Amino acid sequence: MSEALLQSVGEQIADLQAHFVRHERFRQLDEVFRLLKHRRQADIRAGRSRELRGIAVIGASGSGKTTAVDRLLRNASKDGDTGDHWEIISLRVPSPATVKFVGQTILRGLGYPVNGRREAWYVWNLVRHHLRERQTLFLHLDEAQDLAARGTERERQSVVNLLKSLMQDPDWPVCLILSGTGELADILNFDPQLGRRFQPIRFDPVNEISDLGKVRDLLSAYVAKTSLSADDGIGTNEFAARLVHAAANEFGLIIEITIVAIEVAFLRQGASLTVADFAGAFRRRTGCIDGLNPFVAQNFRRIDPRELLADEGRIA
Ligand SMILES: Nc1ncnc2c1ncn2[C@@H]1O[C@H](COP(=O)(O)OP(=O)(O)OP(=O)(O)O)[C@@H](O)[C@H]1O
Ligand SMILES: [Mg+2]
Known part of the structure; x- marks a missing residue:
């Protein structure tokens, strides 16, 4: 394959991957976030301090949580209308999530690495100090x-209590955004005091029946971004159902598989995007035989795509 073709395909795929689809859940998340932001800023302007509420973004692996929150926070930092009181820290919960390690990770996120030998209480005092100094509004985990x-x-209860205390800090309360899989909901349910402080936004699975129209629109929108035409075979409800199933009913994975299929079509220099390209995309992702490929197998509903996708380490 020529270098020029590879470069052209690589560039087009990178552009497709950078595209963000504003879906319904994202709009809801965006609204809740902006409301919280305005409330907090009004309190700051008025010199009021009261405990805050947070947002919990809950959805299965591949539903699009990280992508959505990243977009939200990126938009927010670009806003420019945020005044002096503006800072968002976004980080991944470390493993193991001990009191000390979580504290150190937040500190590092704030730009203050701390000596690993320091005691946990000292680390958390520094966390609170720097959140206040930097006037951090949101902390995303x-x-x-x-x-x-x-x-x-x-240990878990201690971490939860410390996070709760950040939202209740009398001098500088911080708004928490937590994103995670279903077990995050368990944590919030387990501790009602914590749970009632969070507004949950669920990235529900895509439905194999009622959402087919939306999936077909999504597919058309992606094809329209390319020079390809859509083969008749991918315009049907049955195909959309296969796609949803292959993606384990997760919104983000539907997009991921579609982009890989487009890449397969580009590389074979085809004029249209076909069912075979999707079959190729699934094969590439999972390495599985046709009998286990939802785009090939007759009875695709018997296949468990989560298990196949997990082999690649993508879905736990
Ligand atoms: N709104 C969107 N627009 C475009 N692509 C998206 C969107 N949401 C998700 N994706 C794509 O779907 C894939 C999975 O999304 P993401 O990593 O955000 O899922 P997740 O819910 O954070 O999963 P995990 O729990 O495994 O971390 C990514 O490759 C991302 O590019
Ligand atoms: Mg994620």
Whole structure:
């Protein structure tokens, strides 16, 4: 394959991957976020301080949580109308999520690496100090289900209590955004005091029946961004159902598989995007035989795509 073709395909795929689809859940998240931001800023302007509420973005792996929150926070930092009181820290919950390690990770996110030998209480005092100094409005923790992954019950409760205390800090309360899989909901349900402080936004699975129209629109929109035409075979409800199934009903994975299929079509220098390109995309992702490929197999509903996709390490 020529270097020129590879470069052209690489560039087009990179552009497709950079595209963000503003879906319904994102709009909801965006609204809740902006409302919280305005409330907090009004309080700051008026010199009021009161405990804050947070947002919990909950959805399965591949639903699009990280992508959505990243977009939200990127838009927010570009806003420019945020005045002096503006700072967002976004980080991934470390493993193991011990009191000290979580504190150190937040500190690093704030730009203050701390000596690993310091005691946990000292680290958290620094966290509170710097959040106040930097006037941090939002703290986003991704993969927040990992807060419950390891350690003892007591350790987990301590981390949760410390996070809660950040939202209740009398001098400078911080708004938390937690994103994670279903186990995050368990953490919030387990501690009602914490749970009631969060507004949950669920990135629900895509439905194999009622959402087919939207999936077909999504597919057309992606094809329209390319020079390809859509083969008749991918315009049907049955195909859309296969795509949804192959993506384990997750919105983000539908997009991921579609982009890989477009790449397959580009590389074979085809004029249209076909079912075979999707079959090729799934094969490439999972390495599986045609009998287990939802774009090939007769009875595709019997296949468990989550298991196949997990082999690649993408879905836990
Ligand atoms: N709104 C969107 N527009 C375009 N692409 C998206 C969108 N949401 C998700 N994607 C794509 O879907 C894939 C999975 O999304 P993402 O990594 O955000 O999922 P996640 O819910 O954070 O999964 P995990 O729990 O495994 O971290 C990514 O490759 C991303 O590019
Ligand atoms: Mg993620």
